[in-house]
Amino acid sequence: MKKSTFKNILQNFFIITSVLLFAFVTFLAASGAKAFAVRTDSMSPLFKEGSVVFVRRADFSDLKAGNIVSVKFADGSGVFTHRITGIDAENKTISTKGDNNNSDDPEQSGAAQIIGRYWFSLPVIGFLSLRIKSDAIVFFLIAVAAALFITRLVIQSKNKANG
Amino acid sequence: MKKKVRGISLVMSAVMMAVSIGYFALLAPTTAWFYQDEEKAHQFTFGDFDVNQTPQSANIIAERLIFPAATRFADTDEILFDEVAHVIEVDVENRGDLPAKLSVSVAGAVGSTSYGNAGLKWCVINKTVSSFSQEPSSVEHTSQISKGVYKSAIENILTSEMTLHKYGDFNTSDISAAESEYESYNAGAKTILNQNNGAPILIPGKGAGGSLKKVYIVFWIEYGEVSELLLPESVTKLDDYGVSIQLTAAPNIEGADLTITNNFGASATVLVSFGNTTYSGGYTIGGSTFIADGGSITLAAGQSATIHDIALGTFYTVAPSSGSYKCSDAHGTITSSGAAVEISAT
Numbered sequence: 001m002k003k004s005t006f007k008n009i010l011q012n013f014f015i016i017t018s019v020l021l022f023a024f025v026t027f028l029a030a031s032g033a034k035a036f037a038v039r040t041d042s043m044s045p046l047f048k049e050g051s052v053v054f055v056r057r058a059d060f061s062d063l064k065a066g067n068i069v070s071v072k073f074a075d076g077s078g079v080f081t082h083r084i085t086g087i088d089a090e091n092k093t094i095s096t097k098g099d100n101n102n103s104d105d106p107e108q109s110g111a112a113q114i115i116g117r118y119w120f121s122l123p124v125i126g127f128l129s130l131r132i133k134s135d136a137i138v139f140f141l142i143a144v145a146a147a148l149f150i151t152r153l154v155i156q157s158k159n160k161a162n163g
Numbered sequence: 164m165k166k167k168v169r170g171i172s173l174v175m176s177a178v179m180m181a182v183s184i185g186y187f188a189l190l191a192p193t194t195a196w197f198y199q200d201e202e203k204a205h206q207f208t209f210g211d212f213d214v215n216q217t218p219q220s221a222n223i224i225a226e227r228l229i230f231p232a233a234t235r236f237a238d239t240d241e242i243l244f245d246e247v248a249h250v251i252e253v254d255v256e257n258r259g260d261l262p263a264k265l266s267v268s269v270a271g272a273v274g275s276t277s278y279g280n281a282g283l284k285w286c287v288i289n290k291t292v293s294s295f296s297q298e299p300s301s302v303e304h305t306s307q308i309s310k311g312v313y314k315s316a317i318e319n320i321l322t323s324e325m326t327l328h329k330y331g332d333f334n335t336s337d338i339s340a341a342e343s344e345y346e347s348y349n350a351g352a353k354t355i356l357n358q359n360n361g362a363p364i365l366i367p368g369k370g371a372g373g374s375l376k377k378v379y380i381v382f383w384i385e386y387g388e389v390s391e392l393l394l395p396e397s398v399t400k401l402d403d404y405g406v407s408i409q410l411t412a413a414p415n416i417e418g419a420d421l422t423i424t425n426n427f428g429a430s431a432t433v434l435v436s437f438g439n440t441t442y443s444g445g446y447t448i449g450g451s452t453f454i455a456d457g458g459s460i461t462l463a464a465g466q467s468a469t470i471h472d473i474a475l476g477t478f479y480t481v482a483p484s485s486g487s488y489k490c491s492d493a494h495g496t497i498t499s500s501g502a503a504v505e506i507s508a509t
Contacts, residue, residue: 011169011173014173014176014180015172015173015176017180018175018176018177018179018180018183019176019179021179021180021183022179022180022182022183024183025182025183025186028186029186035186035187035190036190036191036192036193037190037191037192037193038192038193039192039193052187052190053193070193078192078193079191079192079193081193125187126187126190128184128187128188128190129187129188129189129190129192130192132188138185138189141181141184141185141188144177144181145177145178145181148174148177148178149174156170
């Protein structure tokens with residue numbers, strides 16, 4: 001295979017992958033879904049540490065026992081994603097439990113704490129945020145973008161110089 | 164032209180890829196119930212529970228309990244959070260002739276407000292558990308042990324001849340039933356037990372040869388109050404969570420004189436004063452049981468005892484002999500020189 005043909009194939013693959021991935025991310029953002037990286041195995045085997053769970057907003061009245069929801073801790077210190085084991089419609093609270101835990105979570109959660117109901121999850125990809133510090137990632141991405149931009153400029157000016 | 168379009172496409176693709184990667188790389192975590200944040204995970208101070216000593220009472224043990232992290236008693240697989248159990252080892256010596264009943268209570272310290280509720284649990288074990296000597300290398304205090312180890316030790320005790328003191332009784336013949344009872348206990352009202360809760364521990368008199376007993380007071384935390392303590396400033400919450408451990412000997416027949424030494428070096432002496440108090444239930448000296456005040460007891464060989472029949476207001480002594488013995492009114496020491504003797508009120 002010619003070198004240039006192989007190069008074209010690679011570039012095409014990269015372009016298609018990027019477009020598809022970007023389209024997927026755009027779709028998620030437009031759908032209003034929120035995503036979280038799963039840090040523990042409390043909901044194993046449905047989703048394990050390193051997965052990404054996607055949740056969408058749901059009215060409290062639409063929630064049922066057995067639904068999986070992402071919930072903010074009462075003190076706002078974080079988020080957990082567990083299964084609803086009971087609903088107190090009068091007080092608008094839910095009881096939750098991790099599938100892999102032995103009993104219910106120690107506190108009930110109010111409707112205002114519920115971020116959304118489980119939509120779907122993807123494995124492994126959550127490790128990206130769990131393992132790497134966020135500022136390092138931002139720096140890396142900016143560096144990559146800058147490198148690409150500069151490379152492009154250099155190539156353009158080279159082409160211009162060569163006529 | 165074609166080259167230009169391709170070039171622009173590549174750059175645009177790179178930007179889209181970077182944005183997509185950035186989306187996944189910057190996701191917030193969803194955690195278990197008790198995590199705080201990643202940076203703190205390995206140095207997580209759940210809360211410091213200060214065990215205060217009240218100067219007026221010499222029989223209160225004071226110590227500071229530091230729990231590196233905490234999780235449910237039954238959950239033993241969360242690696243970061245298993246160093247939770249604090250074991251206070253107390254040596255109790257009864258220098259008196261008669262057995263004493265040792266009661267353990269954990270009370271809120273002066274000034275504590277909402278303490279005593281969810282979070283801190285404790286129980287008393289008076290059976291030696293060899294695995295209590297195991298310590299994870301990361302703990303700061305020698306009394307801290309791995310909760311996983313502790314749980315195994317407790318399970319071993321529950322399935323053997325254990326005496327686990329709390330309010331209520333465990334079913335010790337069935338580990339799963341015992342665990343279920345324990346879970347009910349943990350899920351129940353999380354109030355500090357007072358002295359009237361929990362069965363007292365019998366400390367035999369010195370004549371019975373078993374006056375020195377080890378009593379283990381085990382503390383751990385269940386999540387429930389965690390959120391209030393999920394702060395790096397939890398050390399400032401000391402005053403709110405102070406507890407005191409009080410060991411007392413139940414009013415007993417004269418002769419009980421307990422010295423209580425805990426493994427932190429603090430010691431206290433409890434003198435059981437002779438009081439006009441009756442007690443119910445069994446008392447054991449060398450295997451025999453008091454029936455009631457004024458009733459009959461049997462002493463094993465070599466034991467000495469002084470008996471006060473509070474109801475009748477008389478003292479009894481027994482001189483060794485064969486057969487049954489008539490008690491005199493003199494107050495003295497009863498020593499059996501050989502065969503067991505029986506004492507009856509007349």
